[in-house]
Amino acid sequence: MRYMVMHYQTQDMEDGVLPSPEQQAAIGEYMKEAAMSGVLLSGEGVQSSSKGARIEVNEGKVRVIDGPFAEAKELIAGFAILEVDSLAEAVEHARKFALLVGTERVDVRKVMEYEDLQQGSQ
Amino acid sequence: MTDDIEASSRQPAEDELDQRLATLWRVESPRIIARLMRRVGDLDIAEEVAQDVFVAAIEKWRTDGVPDNPAAWLNKSAGFMAIDRIRRRDTQRGKYQLAAASERQAMEHDLDQIVDGDLADDLLGLIFMSCHPILSPDARSALTLKLVCGLSTEDVARAFLTPAPTIAQRIVRAKRTLAAAKVRFELPPESERPARLEAVREVVYLVFNEGYSATSGDQWMRGDLCAEALRLGRMLAALTPSDTETLGLLALIELQASRLRARTGPDGEPVLLLDQDRTRWDRLLIQRGLANIDRIEQLGGTVGPYALQAAIAACHARAAVADDTDWERITALYDGLARINPTPVVELNRGVATAQAFGPEAGLEIVMPLFEEPGMRDYHHLSAVAGDLLCRAGEHEQAREHFLRAAALTQNSVERTTMQNRAAQCASGHATSD
Numbered sequence: 001m002r003y004m005v006m007h008y009q010t011q012d013m014e015d016g017v018l019p020s021p022e023q024q025a026a027i028g029e030y031m032k033e034a035a036m037s038g039v040l041l042s043g044e045g046v047q048s049s050s051k052g053a054r055i056e057v058n059e060g061k062v063r064v065i066d067g068p069f070a071e072a073k074e075l076i077a078g079f080a081i082l083e084v085d086s087l088a089e090a091v092e093h094a095r096k097f098a099l100l101v102g103t104e105r106v107d108v109r110k111v112m113e114y115e116d117l118q119q120g121s122q
Numbered sequence: 123m124t125d126d127i128e129a130s131s132r133q134p135a136e137d138e139l140d141q142r143l144a145t146l147w148r149v150e151s152p153r154i155i156a157r158l159m160r161r162v163g164d165l166d167i168a169e170e171v172a173q174d175v176f177v178a179a180i181e182k183w184r185t186d187g188v189p190d191n192p193a194a195w196l197n198k199s200a201g202f203m204a205i206d207r208i209r210r211r212d213t214q215r216g217k218y219q220l221a222a223a224s225e226r227q228a229m230e231h232d233l234d235q236i237v238d239g240d241l242a243d244d245l246l247g248l249i250f251m252s253c254h255p256i257l258s259p260d261a262r263s264a265l266t267l268k269l270v271c272g273l274s275t276e277d278v279a280r281a282f283l284t285p286a287p288t289i290a291q292r293i294v295r296a297k298r299t300l301a302a303a304k305v306r307f308e309l310p311p312e313s314e315r316p317a318r319l320e321a322v323r324e325v326v327y328l329v330f331n332e333g334y335s336a337t338s339g340d341q342w343m344r345g346d347l348c349a350e351a352l353r354l355g356r357m358l359a360a361l362t363p364s365d366t367e368t369l370g371l372l373a374l375i376e377l378q379a380s381r382l383r384a385r386t387g388p389d390g391e392p393v394l395l396l397d398q399d400r401t402r403w404d405r406l407l408i409q410r411g412l413a414n415i416d417r418i419e420q421l422g423g424t425v426g427p428y429a430l431q432a433a434i435a436a437c438h439a440r441a442a443v444a445d446d447t448d449w450e451r452i453t454a455l456y457d458g459l460a461r462i463n464p465t466p467v468v469e470l471n472r473g474v475a476t477a478q479a480f481g482p483e484a485g486l487e488i489v490m491p492l493f494e495e496p497g498m499r500d501y502h503h504l505s506a507v508a509g510d511l512l513c514r515a516g517e518h519e520q521a522r523e524h525f526l527r528a529a530a531l532t533q534n535s536v537e538r539t540t541m542q543n544r545a546a547q548c549a550s551g552h553a554t555s556d
Contacts (some may be wrong), residue, residue, distance in 0.1 A: 035360035036245055037149065038353035041406060081406070083352070088145040092193065114383055114402055120292055 002041070002111035003090035006079045007103040009049075014072035016048045023102070030100050034080075039093060043080030077103065081111065139184060142192075143176055148272040150193050151176075154200045155269060156244035159307040161204040165251065165297060169269075175200045176449040225444055245270075246361045247307050253322040256303055261296035262325045263332075264289055270357070271350050279370075281347050282332070284525045319362065323371045323428065326354045332374045334382075348379055359414070366418045370429030376492060377435035391536060396442035396444040430459045447481035466495045474507055502531035513548060522548035532533035 009106045019027065034040045046052070050068035056064075069075060080097075084090045090108050151172055158168035177197055189195045252265040267278045275293065279286040312316045333347025355372040360540040362368050384398035393399075415436050418429050425433075434455045456472035469492055477485025489508055492498050509524035522545045529541035 032360070033153075033241060035359055037153075038212060038355075038357035038360070040356075041410065083349070085148065085349075086145065088141065089149060092149045096191065096193055118392055 001086075002113070003082050003083065003084060003087065003117040004079055004109050004111055005082060005097070006076050006107045006109070007088060007098065007101060008105040008107075009075045011072050013077050014048050014050075014068065014075065014118065015028045016050070019102075025098055030097060032095065034097075039082045039084050039089075040102060041081040041083050044118050045078030046076065049075055056104070073104065077101075135460075136184075139180060139188070142188060144182060144274075146179075146192055146196065146540065147176060147274075151195050151272045152216060152248065152270050153241060153245060154197060156248040157197070157241070158200055158204050159248055159251070160244050161201070162207065165300065165307070171203050172200060175203055178203075194471050222528045227359070237253065242361050243309060245357065247309055249322055249358065249361070250310060250318050251300065251305060251307055253318075253325045254300060255304055255318070255321045256305070257296050257299060259324070259328055261292055261299070262321070263329050264292045265296045266330070266354065267350055268293060273350070281350065304507055319365060319368065322358060326351050326358065326371060327375070327428075329354065330378075334378060347376075348382065351375060352379060364423050367426040369414045369418050369421075370426060370432045373411040373418070373432035374428050374435055376407045376414070377432060377439050378409065379412035380404040380439065380440060395438060396447075400444075403439070411439060412436055412484055421528060425458070427459060427463045429454055430462075434459070449473070449475055466492050466498045468481050470498075470504060470507060473511075475536075477511050477514070482511040485511045486515060489547055500531055502528045505531060509541070509544065509548075513544070518548040 003119055018024075031040075033042075040054065049072070052067045054065045054067070054069060055062060056065060082090050084093070087108065087110070094106045103119050125281060154175065155168050156174050158171050159165060162168050178199060179192070179196060183189070183192075186397065209308050213520045249266070249270055252269045253262050257265065264278055264282070267273045267281065268275060273281070275290050276286050277294075279289040282289065309315075329347055330351030333344040333349075334353060352375060355368075355375050358368050359372040376390050381394075381395070382401070384402040385393055387393050389405065411432065415429075415432055418425070418432075434452055437448050437452045437455070452475045453472070456468065460468050460472050469488060473485045473488035473492070476488055486508070489504070489511060492504055493508075496506050505524045506527035507527060509521045512518075512521035512524060525541045525545035525548065529545065532538050532541065
């Protein structure tokens, strides 16, 4: 089963403060180790919200708002997709990453599979 | 809403803690054992120390709660316990005056030999050891699933639909064989490496195929074994990132696994590749498979059988509908595969692809001589393919005979009915090719 692990931004990340060389090296090392455990399928990190936009839909009306957005800690900083046996296993991987990357929150969510959609339509 | 007490800092309930440690064993034990192997040099001792570490964890965490970073705690404790173990051994030796240097157990290391190396090398060493060519394929897969995937003996037994005592026996015997042959935990020299890697890939592909075309059990494929093989394949590719055959193997099994969901119909019946609903294929796995094929091309060099088979699988993955399949390219790839791996089954597939690309007569030129190959005459699939190609070439009477032969040879009742129906269509003259 797959889980999407999403970590939230810190104010520093939003302010565009890049991780220190040591931290970058540690993150690089972690990603290598995660790949070595054979569970990492994919992952990306995103930049400060000042370089992005938000689309709001209100009763069918679409509004596009350019970044930055005020609530930095409510924004996703990146995600990884893990193929694991259980939620518990995904949590153990996510925990290590959370401590390393210095985020205050990581969400671990189960990826919707085709079979889940089939069940929903019945 | 937030909890006042953090889950990790309160005293965990008994079974909750057991569960937690089982998960941690799965995630951390392969690297802990790999690291310990480098330190103590002996597989049994490494496993024993790893188990001691987890026992110590249960005892400590039951009263203190689970630490915020249990993985770090486990790895650190393993390091201390390994050193402790070696010290104790040396003290004992001193006490009993056993310690003539020449009598030292060859498998164990000394304290001053302990160096922390690259985790990648440690893991690779563990994989090479558990996939050692002196072990039988069955022993290699069982040992690898246990040590490298972190499965329990019961999990391995369940995966292979084999009683747990049998698997336990198999693992014990495998370890004994390794010890008797004085197999050391070390990376094989550069000259032996290609052959040793090949032995590892064999295990990965064997486990994958055991799941993909389950030869035993009620289901005709078993996702759990496929998942373990994919995990192993990904590990191996991460550990040897510029080995094109390993990348080829990973691409091959990821591309094949991308079709897992589409291979079964609503009643559990097999759905053949060209009839599958391609919208059900797993796009993430396809994307990964295709990316690895690009990497293989960038790396260059000679392309091996796994990379070629992956390239063939990629031709199917790239076609949004079956009619878009690039059969000419598939034929060319099979020509290449037949040159380096000339087996009758590869020839048969080459014949099928050639027929798709250049017409049934061209395919028959490759397929018909296969009836002369030992062991192929009674292969029902060969007769089925011959029947199909002859039918498409308008040779209905000959086609009918081959379909009947295929029907008589197959063990599968669904397939038997299909073959009988096709024979009947040939007899009535309104044969269709599908």
